[in-house]
Amino acid sequence: MEAVDDDLNRAMMLDGNAVAGRFFALFGAEMTANLTECASCGQDHMMGALHAFTHAPGVVLRCPSCEAVMFRLVETPRGIYFDARGAAFVRIER
Amino acid sequence: MNRPLQWQIATIAAIRPETPGVKTFTLDLPDWMPHRPGQHYDLRLRAVDGYEAQRSYSIASAPETKGQVQLTIERINDGEVSGFLHDVAVAGDRIEVRGPIGGYFVWEVPLGGPLMLIAGGSGVVPLMAMLRHRAAAGSQVPARLLFSARSYDDLIFREELDRLGADGSGLEVVYTLTRSQPSGWRGYGRRIDPAMLATVAGPLGRTPLCFICGPTLLVEAAANGLAEIGVPVSRIRTERFGPSGS
Numbered sequence: 449m450e451a452v453d454d455d456l457n458r459a460m461m462l463d464g465n466a467v468a469g470r471f472f473a474l475f476g477a478e479m480t481a482n483l484t485e486c487a488s489c490g491q492d493h494m495m496g497a498l499h500a501f502t503h504a505p506g507v508v509l510r511c512p513s514c515e516a517v518m519f520r521l522v523e524t525p526r527g528i529y530f531d532a533r534g535a536a537f538v539r540i541e542r
Numbered sequence: 543m544n545r546p547l548q549w550q551i552a553t554i555a556a557i558r559p560e561t562p563g564v565k566t567f568t569l570d571l572p573d574w575m576p577h578r579p580g581q582h583y584d585l586r587l588r589a590v591d592g593y594e595a596q597r598s599y600s601i602a603s604a605p606e607t608k609g610q611v612q613l614t615i616e617r618i619n620d621g622e623v624s625g626f627l628h629d630v631a632v633a634g635d636r637i638e639v640r641g642p643i644g645g646y647f648v649w650e651v652p653l654g655g656p657l658m659l660i661a662g663g664s665g666v667v668p669l670m671a672m673l674r675h676r677a678a679a680g681s682q683v684p685a686r687l688l689f690s691a692r693s694y695d696d697l698i699f700r701e702e703l704d705r706l707g708a709d710g711s712g713l714e715v716v717y718t719l720t721r722s723q724p725s726g727w728r729g730y731g732r733r734i735d736p737a738m739l740a741t742v743a744g745p746l747g748r749t750p751l752c753f754i755c756g757p758t759l760l761v762e763a764a765a766n767g768l769a770e771i772g773v774p775v776s777r778i779r780t781e782r783f784g785p786s787g788s
């Protein structure tokens with residue numbers, strides 16, 4: 449059963465691109481070409497290259513190198529929760 | 543670049559069927575701006591009770607087409623937004639959109655090549671924007687498109703791709719049909735694999751700039767296959783759109 453769930457999760461996986469609009473709205477800037485560093489493995493990736501899991505009330509972005517959770521984004525009618533503790537940094541291009 | 547991202551009301555100017563499950567929606571935008579080929583628009587539907595559904599759809603047209611964008615959209619079974627667009631929407635209807643969005647899966651002529659584009663099904667849409675832009679700009683950047691579809695009739699943009707591939711600009715279009723092939727078919731007839739990638743991408747050298755878009759499993763197979771034949775991971779960009787419609 450777990451293997452089936454894993455396969456399904458994998459098949460539903462998207463890229464950071466898929467949440468580009470939400471990130472643009474949140475940061476006021478195009479974010480997908482910006483670099484971010486995984487706090488777990490230290491690899492740098494562009495935001496658009498992260499693995500995105502969007503089939504839940506929130507969005508989870510994972511590191512494509514080590515699969516650690518880097519970002520969680522939950523939007524409610526009254527506010528937005530943005531958990532970035534899995535990222536060492538996000539570099540926002542001027 | 544960093545203008546605010548606002549929702550605007552687009553008007554559907556035209557709807558054109560492409561294949562049995564795919565239509566192109568041409569939108570007039572009051573606040574049009576040139577996009578970067580590969581970018582998408584978010585589209586939002588709102589019911590009177592406040593229920594909202596939002597999806598991202600890739601732009602198929604080139605930025606050289608001013609004032610309008612074309613979104614080529616596959617009808618997904620039980621798809622709330624694609625179902626509405628395919629079955630209910632008519633020219634003249636107004637819908638909410640915001641964009642263009644995305645800076646990762648984009649290609650413009652100055653980024654150079656050689657260009658290796660790999661599409662599965664409606665994953666060809668953002669790659670079509672790149673090829674239309676390449677043609678509109680008169681670019682001779684060597685380019686290849688490997689396009690996987692279930693059958694001949696599922697090859698979106700087939701006539702236009704055949705025309706672009708024969709215009710002498712250095713584009714070659716290769717098809718693979720995974721489910722059924724017409725008699726006398728001379729393209730591939732199987733899923734994308736490393737041997738196919740080596741044959742198609744090989745002539746572009748060691749470091750082609752690769753864009754892969756399609757169902758997640760196809761994207762994984764193509765990206766892993768390119769890495770296997772020695773293409774540096776830094777030259778491979780992917781856009782997954784989840785499970786395939788079938």
